[in-house]
Amino acid sequence: MPLMLKILLAVQVISALAIIVLVLLQQGKGADMGSAFGSGSSGSLFGATGAANFLSRATKWAAVVFFASTAGLAYVSHKGTSGPAVDSGVMQSFPADRSVPQAPGSVPAAPGASSVPGASSVPGAAPAPAAKPDASVPAAPAAPAAGESKPAETPAAPAK
Numbered sequence: 001m002p003l004m005l006k007i008l009l010a011v012q013v014i015s016a017l018a019i020i021v022l023v024l025l026q027q028g029k030g031a032d033m034g035s036a037f038g039s040g041s042s043g044s045l046f047g048a049t050g051a052a053n054f055l056s057r058a059t060k061w062a063a064v065v066f067f068a069s070t071a072g073l074a075y076v077s078h079k080g081t082s083g084p085a086v087d088s089g090v091m092q093s094f095p096a097d098r099s100v101p102q103a104p105g106s107v108p109a110a111p112g113a114s115s116v117p118g119a120s121s122v123p124g125a126a127p128a129p130a131a132k133p134d135a136s137v138p139a140a141p142a143a144p145a146a147g148e149s150k151p152a153e154t155p156a157a158p159a160k
Helices: 003-025 050-078
Strands: none
Touching (some): 003 050
């Protein structure tokens, strides 16, 4: 870890702790930590209103130091990288296979093939021909059209 990164990290931690302490010491409307340390009394080190002004100013400057160190940490940590930020991330080492999962028992499609029947992966190409029905499988009887009645089945004559 470079020296500048260590220094900025130490400054950020110290400023964060200073903000926490300074906010807790400030006097609020109710009972707070500030009154426990005597900051509410008029005989304190800064006087009756001096402590409030000092604590609010110190809190402001601690926040400025905190945000400056945060910006410095962001700059120093990303200064060495080259290229877009998309190249570095948690998915960087993940394989780039983006194929669509197939249902169990189905035949996977060829790479680049469309999952839409009759669609072609090449623009302007003719659609693939429709598959011919298998002759070994008997076709289902056609349903009667609307308004037609189903013809009566005649029993086959017994063979003599």
